[in-house]
Amino acid sequence: MTLTFIQNMGGASLLLFLIFGILYTIFWIYCLVDVLRSEFKDPNMKIIWIVILLFAQGIGPIVYLAMGKSTKITNYS
Incomplete structure (x- = not known):
């Protein structure tokens, strides 16, 4: 088919x-x-984002780019 x-x-x-x-x-x-x-x-967020990217491959990267920035540590130096 x-x-x-x-x-x-x-x-x-x-x-x-x-x-x-x-x-x-x-x-x-x-x-x-x-x-x-x-x-x-939060140190656990790295593992959570990896799991989301691996198991929700259809929407995982889009969700990460939309929401992931707020969970990161920003160092502007």
Whole structure:
């Protein structure tokens, strides 16, 4: 079933899905690296954000960028 769906897609649609998938993967890796390199107000927040990014892959990075900044320690030096 899936194979026939892919075979019936046009080249432009397949290319669009491929580009979207690559960009989303880069976005997800950026968020994961940002969590690993950041310091948080609560030490448990790092683990919580990693779990959210790993198990809620569809919306995890979007939620992290929207809400994660308020849980970080900001050092402007």
